[in-house]
Amino acid sequence: MGMSLRYALLGLLSERPAAGYDLLQRFKESLGNVWSATQSQIYTELTKLAEAGLIEVSDEGPRGRKEYTITAAGLADLRIWLTGTEPKRQARNETLLRVFFLNLTPPDHARAYLAGIAERSAAALVELDTLRESVDWDDSELSRYGRIAMAWGERFHEMNQQWALWAREQLPPED
Amino acid sequence: MGMSLRYALLGLLSERPAAGYDLLQRFKESLGNVWSATQSQIYTELTKLAEAGLIEVSDEGPRGRKEYTITAAGLADLRIWLTGTEPKRQARNETLLRVFFLNLTPPDHARAYLAGIAERSAAALVELDTLRESVDWDDSELSRYGRIAMAWGERFHEMNQQWALWAREQLPPED
DNA sequence: TCGTTCATGTAAGACGTTACATGATTGT
DNA sequence: ACAATCATGTAACGTCTTACATGAACGA
16 A cells, blocks of 8 residues: 555654654654655645645744644544554565575675675664664653564564575585 | 666566566566566566667567567676665565554554464465475575575564564553 | 456556755854 | 754656556367
């Protein structure tokens, strides 16, 4: 399903009112790990959401700043999406796609490629660690699910790293 | 990066010549687990690849069937993409996006949602098992990397399942 | 003969990326 | 004064999905 950006924005606005610029920051610092979006996309989508009556401008500030608030209709939509519809499993993994065709390169290139994956996974784990420390883990419900989402990331990168190391062992031995 | 479909097709054609229809089958049965594509997309992209000189029509059969063969230019392009460029890590996971906002639903809805993830992961593991048995694991290089890619899928779904079960435990107790 | 599979193509619209464009405000 | 940050908007282009459209060949 498309529509995900729409719900990502409604989700963030369900916590508290915010302007496009604020939402952009939140994508950069945390939500973007789960659903990335560009500045251009965010502003365009906010305009559409306002036209559809799912959010509304609740305040205006300096520099043309427009703070949006979610409406009752928006909240209703969000709740329906949340557990009322099946998440479509997306199968698009560029890294793995390359693995599929790695037989076109000499084994040492393949080994280097897999080592690269392991390294990037390790780096991602470090990044997540940093993020965990930077987040304000107050006791809200938000933090419960934020923690759960973050745990997924940790398990994912850990898995990825272990797999890449294992995969390297599966290649024909050096020299 | 976009372009991935392009390289998926070049990759398949690097193994042997094939028509759009054949490639479509291969997406359905195996490659689609890693990079999905629709019929419409495949035929359109094949036309573009032929125009760009990366593949060419090498044979024509009944019902307008056109068999394509990869050209030297196509193979060169594919090799460069394979290890010469960094795979961009994509962060778009609709399932996790919902988790982020699960605090909007009562805990038993959240529990059901997580249980659903665990179930679908288990089902995916069964599917992969079936696939493994259906694939002709001859001794080629292809099968080595096919096996490695499949192992990723197994580890991924296993991880996902374990995470979902753990996550359910993190919610406030029933009643 | 009749249904299924084989086989290709295109059009409309949604979604996403990159780049351009503009300007007010704040802090040093 | 000047740089950095805050703040929004749009245009062009590429990719993806859904749906429509067509017809030949094969097997029962």
